[in-house]
Amino acid sequence: MKTIKEHIKRNQYKPVYLLYGTEDYLKKLYQKKLKDGILAGSDDMNYSYFEGKGIDVNVIKEIGDTLPFFNDRRLIMLKDSGFFKTQNDLADYVRQIPETTILVFIEKEVDKRNRLYKAVKEIGVISEMNGMDERNLKLWVASMLQKEQKKMTENTILYLLNKTGTDMELLANEIEKLVCYAMNQEVITVQDIDAICTTQVTGKIFQMIDAIGLGKQKEALKLYYDLLTLREKPMSILYLITRHFNILLQIKELSKQGYTNSIISQKVGVPPFAVNKYITQSKNFRRKQLIDGIQSCADIEEQVKTGRLVDTMGIELLIVQYGSVAK
Numbered sequence: 464m465k466t467i468k469e470h471i472k473r474n475q476y477k478p479v480y481l482l483y484g485t486e487d488y489l490k491k492l493y494q495k496k497l498k499d500g501i502l503a504g505s506d507d508m509n510y511s512y513f514e515g516k517g518i519d520v521n522v523i524k525e526i527g528d529t530l531p532f533f534n535d536r537r538l539i540m541l542k543d544s545g546f547f548k549t550q551n552d553l554a555d556y557v558r559q560i561p562e563t564t565i566l567v568f569i570e571k572e573v574d575k576r577n578r579l580y581k582a583v584k585e586i587g588v589i590s591e592m593n594g595m596d597e598r599n600l601k602l603w604v605a606s607m608l609q610k611e612q613k614k615m616t617e618n619t620i621l622y623l624l625n626k627t628g629t630d631m632e633l634l635a636n637e638i639e640k641l642v643c644y645a646m647n648q649e650v651i652t653v654q655d656i657d658a659i660c661t662t663q664v665t666g667k668i669f670q671m672i673d674a675i676g677l678g679k680q681k682e683a684l685k686l687y688y689d690l691l692t693l694r695e696k697p698m699s700i701l702y703l704i705t706r707h708f709n710i711l712l713q714i715k716e717l718s719k720q721g722y723t724n725s726i727i728s729q730k731v732g733v734p735p736f737a738v739n740k741y742i743t744q745s746k747n748f749r750r751k752q753l754i755d756g757i758q759s760c761a762d763i764e765e766q767v768k769t770g771r772l773v774d775t776m777g778i779e780l781l782i783v784q785y786g787s788v789a790k
Contacts, residue, residue: 479587488631547573676747
């Protein structure tokens with residue numbers, strides 16, 4: 464991202480850029496920055512945008528070979544094309560692309576063995592955009608608030624992240640709601656967050672597992688009923704509980720083996736910011752209890768699918784069973 468910022472600042476660009484990863488907010492942000500910088504605020508006469516699979520490579524080449532009108536550059540943006548996971552001849556094209564044309568790819572996933580990926584790496588810029596770590600996420604939230612002349616304490620920012628999750632697009636929306644709600648109030652509080660922000664389903668699942676691990680059956684059941692009130696399907700909740708138990712088991716094992724939070728984040732697939740929370744929560748369970756929990760979830764799913772158990776009751780039984788667990 465620093466490289467892209469520098470290119471925009473100097474107004475000097477590589478022939479091709481690839482933005483990929485799980486953080487849509489960052490990809491959209493740099494997609495816009497590149498468009499504004501490359502086209503220098505001109506109209507869309509020299510801009511082409513394609514989205515989805517099935518894009519005709521020959522059309523891309525034809526547009527790319529066309530000289531720009533009343534501008535030094537032509538920009539072609541391609542989103543979720545799938546070209547970095549399939550075989551195509553764009554790899555050869557980007558190596559001989561006209562100096563006046565710039566290609567920008569925005570993808571969720573890529574195959575680093577792909578010929579096009581290797582070509583972009585050789586002559587262009589690749590930026591992987593995934594979730595930020597805790598430190599940078601807190602700084603980002605603080606900077607968003609500062610623009611609106613608002614503040615939060617560090618603990619309040621952490622409370623916000625725990626409640627809403629770490630998706631930056633969702634966070635941006637929640638921060639906008641908070642700014643409007645606080646109006647002339649400079650410091651935003653936990654009470655403001657509770658009053659206006661939406662708790663994400665994964666956040667409620669985390670709280671539910673916390674309550675189970677601490678033996679708070681009533682609290683865990685209340686959180687479950689809250690999810691049902693929000694019209695979450697019982698089987699979707701069961702899937703999330705299973706996934707959560709699985710994450711806790713993996714993190715418990717990796718933490719015991721001495722892996723750093725960064726490595727654990729990569730191996731398990733949770734944001735770096737969340738690793739410490741999972742480590743703390745995993746201490747409420749023994750290894751065998753987590754394994755048994757995963758098996759119980761599978762048994763309940765099988766009983767529900769065969770008609771031997773009502774889905775809502777199955778999860779209630781699971782919560783009651785593990786709600787008395789001891790460390």
